[in-house]
Amino acid sequence: MRTVAIANQKGGCGKTTTAVNLASAFTLLGKRVLLIDLDPQAHATLGLGCDPEGVSRTVYDIFTDTNIPVSELISKSNMEGLFLLPSNILLSGVELDLASMKNREYILANRIKEINGSYDMCLIDCSPSLSLLTINALVASNDVIIPVQTHYYALEGLRQLLETVDIVQRRYNENLEILGVLLTFVESRTKLSKQVQRQMREYFGDLVFDTVIHKDVRLAEAPSAHEPVLAYAPDSMGAFEHKILAEEIG
Ligand SMILES: Nc1ncnc2c1ncn2[C@@H]1O[C@H](COP(=O)(O)OP(=O)(O)O)[C@@H](O)[C@H]1O
Ligand SMILES: [Mg+2]
Numbered sequence: 001m002r003t004v005a006i007a008n009q010k011g012g013c014g015k016t017t018t019a020v021n022l023a024s025a026f027t028l029l030g031k032r033v034l035l036i037d038l039d040p041q042a043h044a045t046l047g048l049g050c051d052p053e054g055v056s057r058t059v060y061d062i063f064t065d066t067n068i069p070v071s072e073l074i075s076k077s078n079m080e081g082l083f084l085l086p087s088n089i090l091l092s093g094v095e096l097d098l099a100s101m102k103n104r105e106y107i108l109a110n111r112i113k114e115i116n117g118s119y120d121m122c123l124i125d126c127s128p129s130l131s132l133l134t135i136n137a138l139v140a141s142n143d144v145i146i147p148v149q150t151h152y153y154a155l156e157g158l159r160q161l162l163e164t165v166d167i168v169q170r171r172y173n174e175n176l177e178i179l180g181v182l183l184t185f186v187e188s189r190t191k192l193s194k195q196v197q198r199q200m201r202e203y204f205g206d207l208v209f210d211t212v213i214h215k216d217v218r219l220a221e222a223p224s225a226h227e228p229v230l231a232y233a234p235d236s237m238g239a240f241e242h243k244i245l246a247e248e249i250g
Pocket of ligand 1 (some may be wrong): 010011012013014015016017018043128184185213214215216217219220221223
């Protein structure tokens with residue numbers, strides 16, 4: 001199982017959109033995919049048609065109840081080959097539980113070993129913070145994808161994120177690699193968007209994915225239909241670009 005964290009402590013840069021749609025795009029490549037929602041806001045859970053308030057077992061139990069097998073926390077989504085480990089607001093209290101635990105950075109990494117053989121890919125949708133939860137995601141992952149909204153403040157906060165990745169690589173998980181920086185909310189026609197794209201490619205070089213995600217109202221609508229955009233609007237630009245991204249990643 002290849003595990004990929006989708007992280008950026010900035011909210012609204014497209015993490016959940018990337019996680020949900022890339023996960024569904026990988027299923028079209030014939031992969032069995034698990035999406036772990038690691039955000040108490042539970043947007044990925046909602047986006048896959050699961051009611052966060054209606055689920056009795058969530059990713060919270062991974063951290064606090066080792067008696068429950070991880071496989072029992074996972075449910076099917078409405079897309080063939082795509083599975084969900086849901087979240088809900090309970091997860092917001094987990095930092096307190098973690099504070100007193102030994103090896104608290106490794107809990108997710110150790111627990112998902114149980115399901116290593118059951119999925120080809122595991123994507124982790126992180127919360128907008130550099131909390132212990134996000135550290136757990138990075139420690140458990142082979143790769144990290146960093147979605148970045150192409151606007152004026154694009155580079156702001158990225159240094160802090162890169163430092164966190166560096167710390168995780170040195171202290172906890174030497175195998176972690178930055179798979180790529182994904183430019184989101186791209187608007188081909190505006191000068192600013194072009195400028196920011198150029199600036200990001202100068203700064204990050206080859207780390208920036210060739211594929212970019214344009215601003216597309218279908219991507220914003222799909223969550224309200226509780227579906228990935230590939231099911232909601234399969235002919236949209238957003239669906240196409242996430243499929244191309246999945247192929248670029250391989
Ligand atoms: N490329 C895009 N075009 C239009 N709307 C988008 C795009 N990407 C994300 N959105 C919308 O912007 C909001 C924030 O995106 P989201 O993926 O939830 O960000 P994050 O998880 O980083 O907070 C959501 O309402 C989402 O539907
Ligand atoms: Mg999100």
